[in-house]
Amino acid sequence: MQKGICPVIVSSPKLPVMTDVAALAGVSHQTVSRVLNTPELVKPDTRKQVLDAIEQLGYRRNLSARALATKRTRLIGVIDSGVSYFGPGHTTRAIEAAARSAGYATITAGVENAGAKPHDTLEFFLNHAVEGLVIVAPTIDVADAVRPLAGTLATVVIATGLDAPEPMHVVAVDHEQGARDATRHLLTLGHRAIAHIAGPDNWFDARARRRGWEAELRAAGLPVPDPIPGGWDARDGYAAAARVLTLPERPTAVFAANDLLALGLMRHLHEVGLRVPDDIAVVGYDDSEGSDYFTPSLTTIRQPFDLVGTRAMSVLVKTIEGGNPSNMLIVPTLIVRESCGAAR
Amino acid sequence: MQKGICPVIVSSPKLPVMTDVAALAGVSHQTVSRVLNTPELVKPDTRKQVLDAIEQLGYRRNLSARALATKRTRLIGVIDSGVSYFGPGHTTRAIEAAARSAGYATITAGVENAGAKPHDTLEFFLNHAVEGLVIVAPTIDVADAVRPLAGTLATVVIATGLDAPEPMHVVAVDHEQGARDATRHLLTLGHRAIAHIAGPDNWFDARARRRGWEAELRAAGLPVPDPIPGGWDARDGYAAAARVLTLPERPTAVFAANDLLALGLMRHLHEVGLRVPDDIAVVGYDDSEGSDYFTPSLTTIRQPFDLVGTRAMSVLVKTIEGGNPSNMLIVPTLIVRESCGAAR
DNA sequence: ACGTTGAGTGTGAGCGCTAACATAGAAGAC
DNA sequence: GTCTTCTATGTTAGCGCTCACACTCAACGT
Numbered sequence A, B: 001m002q003k004g005i006c007p008v009i010v011s012s013p014k015l016p017v018m019t020d021v022a023a024l025a026g027v028s029h030q031t032v033s034r035v036l037n038t039p040e041l042v043k044p045d046t047r048k049q050v051l052d053a054i055e056q057l058g059y060r061r062n063l064s065a066r067a068l069a070t071k072r073t074r075l076i077g078v079i080d081s082g083v084s085y086f087g088p089g090h091t092t093r094a095i096e097a098a099a100r101s102a103g104y105a106t107i108t109a110g111v112e113n114a115g116a117k118p119h120d121t122l123e124f125f126l127n128h129a130v131e132g133l134v135i136v137a138p139t140i141d142v143a144d145a146v147r148p149l150a151g152t153l154a155t156v157v158i159a160t161g162l163d164a165p166e167p168m169h170v171v172a173v174d175h176e177q178g179a180r181d182a183t184r185h186l187l188t189l190g191h192r193a194i195a196h197i198a199g200p201d202n203w204f205d206a207r208a209r210r211r212g213w214e215a216e217l218r219a220a221g222l223p224v225p226d227p228i229p230g231g232w233d234a235r236d237g238y239a240a241a242a243r244v245l246t247l248p249e250r251p252t253a254v255f256a257a258n259d260l261l262a263l264g265l266m267r268h269l270h271e272v273g274l275r276v277p278d279d280i281a282v283v284g285y286d287d288s289e290g291s292d293y294f295t296p297s298l299t300t301i302r303q304p305f306d307l308v309g310t311r312a313m314s315v316l317v318k319t320i321e322g323g324n325p326s327n328m329l330i331v332p333t334l335i336v337r338e339s340c341g342a343a344r
Numbered sequence C: 001a002c003g004t005t006g007a008g009t010g011t012g013a014g015c016g017c018t019a020a021c022a023t024a025g026a027a028g029a030c
Numbered sequence D: 001g002t003c004t005t006c007t008a009t010g011t012t013a014g015c016g017c018t019c020a021c022a023c024t025c026a027a028c029g030t
Helices: A018-025 A029-037 A044-057 A063-070 A086-101 A118-127 A140-149 A175-188 A204-219 A234-245 A259-271 A305-320 B018-025 B029-037 B044-057 B063-070 B086-101 B118-127 B140-149 B175-188 B204-219 B234-245 B259-271 B305-320
Strands: A075-080 A105-110 A132-135 A154-158 A169-173 A194-197 A253-256 A281-283 A300-302 A333-335 B075-080 B105-110 B132-135 B154-158 B169-173 B194-197 B253-256 B281-283 B300-302 B333-335
Touching: A018 A029, A018 A044, A029 A044, A063 B063, A075 A086, A075 A118, A086 A105, A086 A305, A086 B105, A105 A118, A105 B086, A105 B105, A118 A140, A132 A140, A132 A305, A140 A154, A154 A305, A169 A305, A175 A194, A175 A204, A175 A253, A175 A281, A175 A300, A175 A333, A194 A204, A194 A234, A194 A259, A234 A259, A253 A259, A259 A281, B018 B029, B018 B044, B029 B044, B075 B086, B075 B118, B086 B105, B086 B305, B105 B118, B118 B140, B132 B140, B132 B305, B140 B154, B154 B305, B169 B305, B175 B194, B175 B204, B175 B253, B175 B281, B175 B300, B175 B333, B194 B204, B194 B234, B194 B259, B234 B259, B253 B259, B259 B281
Parallel strands: A075 A105, A075 A132, A132 A154, A154 A169, A194 A253, A253 A281, B075 B105, B075 B132, B132 B154, B154 B169, B194 B253, B253 B281
Antiparallel strands: A300 A333, B300 B333
16 A cells, blocks of 8 residues: 555557668668568678667567468467366476477467357457367367367367367377276286276266276176266265275276376275275376375376377477378376285 | 378468458448447447348458557466466466456466576567566566566566565465464464475465464464475475474474475375374365365365456456556465374 | 579568548537 | 537558569679
8 A cells, every 4th residue: 555656657669660670770671571581581791780680679570460461370279178187287288388389379268167168269269360279188069169160270189089080180199098008907916896987978088098998898808887977076086986885796996087086086995994905906097296195106097298289289280381290199108006906 | 091182271262351341231341340349339220230241251350450450469478387286277277267258368388398498488478469467376587587577568476475576466365374374273283393394495485385384483482493395296295204204303293385295295104104193283285186185185275266367367457458456465265174183 | 795593682562450530411509 | 591519430541561573783604
């Protein structure tokens, strides 16, 4: 509540424009433009003159004018779930970094935010004339909303097992394989009754993990019980635990669709006096921060989030710039820790 | 490697522009502009004509042209740490949502990403002519890098205890108070030797939490030991545990600067056979996801991340649009759970 | 001597929008 | 009925950049 001089933001005298630079350097505005865009076409002496003038005036080019003239915004839209889950958050950051070094800026918007529908988010991006779209951690409805656009707008989806991937590009993390690895690990340890707590059924990732678990059980000639419906949160895992324990054939191991589910599950098991891994083995997914310090530390599946983000951008940029992006399946890795042991 | 028709992105016939809409509606382009910007100045009949034409053509206005003409980009830069910590991630999402409904788009960039220095990130935002800047979870060096700009660019920092806050605006979460609450809670339970595992010393938040702990101990007439240096990660908490246990006066309680530190600490205590809360009480900070399902569940301090984001945007928008933002101190709340009990 | 090349630079138009002003016509004042 | 006022709309000139093209001048071949 102090009284004082409020440093009002004075509208600066006038930002220098290209012709100002040109005048100072003694060249035409087009030469300045060339120095900025195709420096190799400008004689070194001239170039230096211009660069000095730019420096001296503190000139920055007006990207709006540039976008207007070139019809390219160099903007990329990133759609995420709007919830700060560990994995997607990580990937989004990697995308931003990769975009920036490729000369693009990202505008991010969460779907599910404040009741915003996927359609609104798309509308937002379209208004901003993004040149490409990355969809992180897609749900069915987001994918459906985006699909009609994918023919005209470069689009990359980060997901495995997307039905009808064309005309979207897919950067696939092989969650099905990750889930198989997790399940196989438990099989190798001698477990024969392995339950699964699933993620939200409208997420592609959750479905893929479920499919991997099913496939591996089937490959081992084991019956496949119904997965326990879950979500992504610890409380879902906690709630699912009760159902795990009342399954007709009491499982000796549980594969949870993410680490938080596993945490909630382990908490519940602890409360009812069951020990992990001695009584029930648990495997999570994501290698979330802290999972290595849970008690017991969590066996889990690690995804290379940075790589995923980098790949997504490289595919997107190639698509935008008319290349032919190669496909690549990113395989997550099993991290063995304390939460599973041999079956009794 | 399938051979097939690659659906090349055909450059669309031509996106409709304002004059196309005007022609169809039988008005001038300026009337179209008015319908979009100041609809109340247009006669309802005309307005409907125009709106119908817009609908029919699928017209979207070109924001680059608009920005060029108005000299306003309606872009806001968000600087975050570049690491997906729980709190900042949450806040960033809230900022995005709030910005969108205020008619702005956010471009986010992490500092610390891929060795990018704060200066580069700032350069990036300046090139994009952002109208405002929000700094989430600031470190000393980011604040220092931004300070010189704050006179000319609307800037909001989310932090308490920022030295020389002017001319930046500050949306303050009273972490000092939060830390005092945490510490007082332990004092009330009878603890007299309360250690602190601190966050990274170059984060304002970490410093504020430390100060709160110190202030509360001092107010209780207790000696203030040196805080144990930590970080934000579980492994830092784990490492700090060893130092906690070798403190001259063995603490009966520990206040950790965030939940992950607390988790790492508890893990270590568990390994050496100490029980929480019976042997040592622990309080965390942030109410991170999962902290309510740790074993034991973690007493912690919860911040209203969404509110913080919303407030930050409201202050920023007011600043941009020439208002006089009011200050407000956001107070976090203590969440009591299992990880602390009465001192022995 | 002449055209021919090509490297380096300049000129003018125009991207799609808004701001400022100009205009037309209806409504009201006297 | 004329003058003013107000409402609704049209006209013109940029915003700052890039594109397409025009130009200049040396170097070179014939």
